[in-house]
Amino acid sequence: MSSTENNRSPCRAEAEIVDLVSSLIRFDTSNTGDPSTTKGERDCAEWVAAQLQEVGYETEYVESGAPGRGNVFARLKGADSSRGALMLHGHLDVVPAEPADWRVHPFAGAVEDGYVWGRGAIDMKDMVGMILAVARQFKAEGTVPPRDLVFAFVADEEAGGKFGCQWLVENRPDLFEGVTEAVGEVGGFSLTVPKPDGSERRLYLVETAEKGLGWMRLTAKGRAGHGSFLHEDNAVTILAQAVARLGAHRFPLVVPDSVAEFLEAVGNETGLDFDPASPDLDGTLAKLGSIANIIGATLRDTVNPTMLEAGYKANVIPQTAHAVVDCRILPGRQAEFEKTVDELIGPDVTREWVTKLDSYETTFDGHLVDAMNDAILANDSEARTVPYMLSGGTDAKAFAKLGIRCFGFAPLQLPADLDFSALFHGVDERVPVDALKFGTRVLEHLLKHS
Structure with a gap:
């Protein structure tokens, strides 16, 4: 009530x-x-x-x-x-x-x-x-x-x-x-959220910003061949290495205005230090509970591999392999994001936007x-x-x-x-x-x- x-x-x-x-x-x-x-x-x-x-x-x-x-x-x-x-x-x-x-x-x-x-x-x-x-x-x-x-x-x-x-x-x-x-x-x-005196305060979050959304399709091409042969030009291997690099990459910390206002307000209420320059910012965010997953994701771009597709038979090395990655991009970061993705996937993998919505x-x-x-x-x-x-x-x-x-x-x-x-x-x-x-x-x- x-x-x-x-x-x-x-x-x-x-x-x-x-x-x-x-x-x-x-x-x-x-x-x-x-x-x-x-x-x-x-x-x-x-x-x-x-x-x-x-x-x-x-x-x-x-x-x-x-x-x-x-x-x-x-x-x-x-x-x-x-x-x-x-x-x-x-x-x-x-x-x-x-x-x-x-x-x-x-x-x-x-x-x-x-x-x-x-x-x-x-x-x-x-x-x-x-x-x-x-x-x-x-x-x-x-x-x-x-x-x-x-x-x-x-x-x-x-x-x-x-x-x-x-x-x-x-x-x-x-x-x-x-x-x-x-x-x-x-x-x-x-x-x-908890207050320093042990009481609690209800904050109501009004959404004023959204990250950009993009679903990107990656394609690697190689030379088809028999699965029993030595094979150095395998599309699956090329793609898997690119996907692994993307999945392991951590984009730099960026604090948009709406996120900075949120962190300042929560810091004022809780007494916690949400200084963007703090090396333990992620740890401090964790004290907010489940909402930390949402807020943490608004501090940097993300790219998560979600789909893989290749081959049609166990003993046939396919000529082509595909992956889909889910991209979420902070306002003003589109060009830098795409530049980083290109560097990570390398010249042997091509990419195209299946869906691309602006921040x-x-x-x-x-x-x-x-x-x-x-x-x-x-x-x-x-x-x-x-x-x-x-x-x-x-x-x-x-x-x-x-x-x-x-x-x-x-x-x-x-x-x-x-x-x-x-x-x-x-x-x-x-x-x-x-x-x-x-x-x-x-x-x-x-x-x-x-």
Whole structure:
């Protein structure tokens, strides 16, 4: 329970949020990255549209570049339409899940032990549900927000947005007409940190920056031959050595502005020294618990080998070998990153970008940031909002191309001992029921004062 919550009756949005999220999870919108095996978002998108239409919205359903890749848009007119519109966006697809690995079926939307369980519970059908719940409440009750609101429910985020936000931005920019700011994932969640006096403080992390995302395909060519012969020109060996060099490389420490602001704020609260020049910075970060994995990854570029492909028979040396590496690049580091990769893989391996999305960074200021802070404090009076950089990527990368200023703010008040970062794409993904209700109240406040 938040420090300012009382015995008032729950608002309409808060009362239905759990049922909405549970229903959303029951739609299996698994995105494998392969259009031939991806289930698509059509059924879920049509259900979302029906929930909006039920309370009086006019909705637009759009398929983004491929059959079944469903997206839904709706607008709510505000008191001052001359102001730039605010967009609330959430993706409907999820990463696949293997039911045998889970305590509960990942697409059952079960509510047990104070949690809503299932794939997408925190990435990101929780936020989709909160957006939908507040949108329904505003329309049903006749609430007029300060400015126009655009509600966007989109496809294909988990595979980079080629059949989602990227297609929409390139082919249907009219859907975003007048939008100047946007709120989506991954931010607004609480991080409980220890204070020097033994007490604790909840910080709410607002995402103001994202690393660039790129999936790079490496290719090595050699001379085919019989597996029993001496062979010095083996494509598999050439590729394996290059991949090993990439995997073992540690990129230099770089501290972007958003990360520096985060470290300063956390240092002020905890008394810990997060000096970027400290040789034990990684060790100090570890004292923050599970969130250290995310923050540590925003201090340097990373490249992780993820896929290997070569050969077709045990006794045949193949002519070609391929690998895929996952690249995450800090703002302003693209050219230096690619130069380093070229040096590491050497002249006998070629590379190409399969997917390449730019980094993004904005400042932690302005009316919308103030409104986020006020919305959190209205529901948790002892809290503090701080900016941070996401080590991954979101649909904000595409929306930023239209000049839209983007933030990650899907508010959740989390138990201090919950390993939140491990739930993203993890087994037994779940979201606390109380966190959903808290987030819905925060989002309602934000949209009434944005």
